[in-house]
Amino acid sequence: MKFLETRAEMVELAASLFQRGYSVGSAGNISVRVADGYLMTPTNSSLGRLDAESLSLLDHGWNHISGDAPSKEVVMHRAMYEARPDTGAIVHLHSTHVTALSCLAPGTGPLIKPHTPYLVMRLGEDIPLVPYYKPGDPGMERDIFEAAREAKAIILGNHGSIVAGKSLVNAVDSAEELEVSAQLALLLRGRDTRPLTAVEIDALVNR
Ligand SMILES: O=C(O)[C@@H](O)C(=O)COP(=O)(O)O
Numbered sequence: 388m389k390f391l392e393t394r395a396e397m398v399e400l401a402a403s404l405f406q407r408g409y410s411v412g413s414a415g416n417i418s419v420r421v422a423d424g425y426l427m428t429p430t431n432s433s434l435g436r437l438d439a440e441s442l443s444l445l446d447h448g449w450n451h452i453s454g455d456a457p458s459k460e461v462v463m464h465r466a467m468y469e470a471r472p473d474t475g476a477i478v479h480l481h482s483t484h485v486t487a488l489s490c491l492a493p494g495t496g497p498l499i500k501p502h503t504p505y506l507v508m509r510l511g512e513d514i515p516l517v518p519y520y521k522p523g524d525p526g527m528e529r530d531i532f533e534a535a536r537e538a539k540a541i542i543l544g545n546h547g548s549i550v551a552g553k554s555l556v557n558a559v560d561s562a563e564e565l566e567v568s569a570q571l572a573l574l575l576r577g578r579d580t581r582p583l584t585a586v587e588i589d590a591l592v593n594r
């Protein structure tokens with residue numbers, strides 16, 4: 388996809404997420420891999436009101452080249468691209484149900500169990516949790532890298548989610564699926580449920 392089309396797609400999909408309540412205020416950020424490096428949402432920008440020409444452009448070494456100053460979460464995005472080299476775009480959200488799950492006291496099992504096939508097909512069987520870091524803290528780099536090697540979606544303790552995709556459309560679709568799965572997990576909490584079996588999961592993952 389050409390550079391101008393990529394910028395336009397970022398503005399359009401970010402606005403769509405915002406309009407449907409997946410982000411509010413200036414929460415969340417998005418990056419997309421481009422020929423010269425990475426396009427990223429500027430810090431303190433609203434996903435609902437991005438300006439294509441103000442998007443931050445960073446080179447392959449994540450140095451700021453043009454546009455407004457990038458999101459404070461450069462290190463978080465960088466760690467995920469490094470852990471998953473096939474990543475074309477990353478979406479970080481504070482969507483309500485994922486964030487609610489991320490604030491629960493740590494338990495023994497996974498926050499989101501594999502109850503539905505679409506979750507497993509899109510995001511795999513396990514969604515890891517990385518413990519709380521202050522937003523923008525470069526200290527999270529190792530934890531994000533390790534978690535991202537195992538999964539394309541991560542729950543950020545007391546914060547939200549970060550999701551990688553091969554393309555921006557793919558990352559947005561997956562972030563939406565994660566949010567709905569978190570909502571289901573909260574609805575099912577404390578109930579006797581039937582997660583998919585190992586055989587059923589295998590048939591989805593290896594289909
Ligand atoms: O939660 C935070 O502060 C950041 O992770 C965030 O979502 C928005 O930060 P910027 O992208 O720097 O605006």
Ligand SMILES: [Zn+2]
Nearest residue numbers: 415481522547
């Ligand atoms: Zn955030």
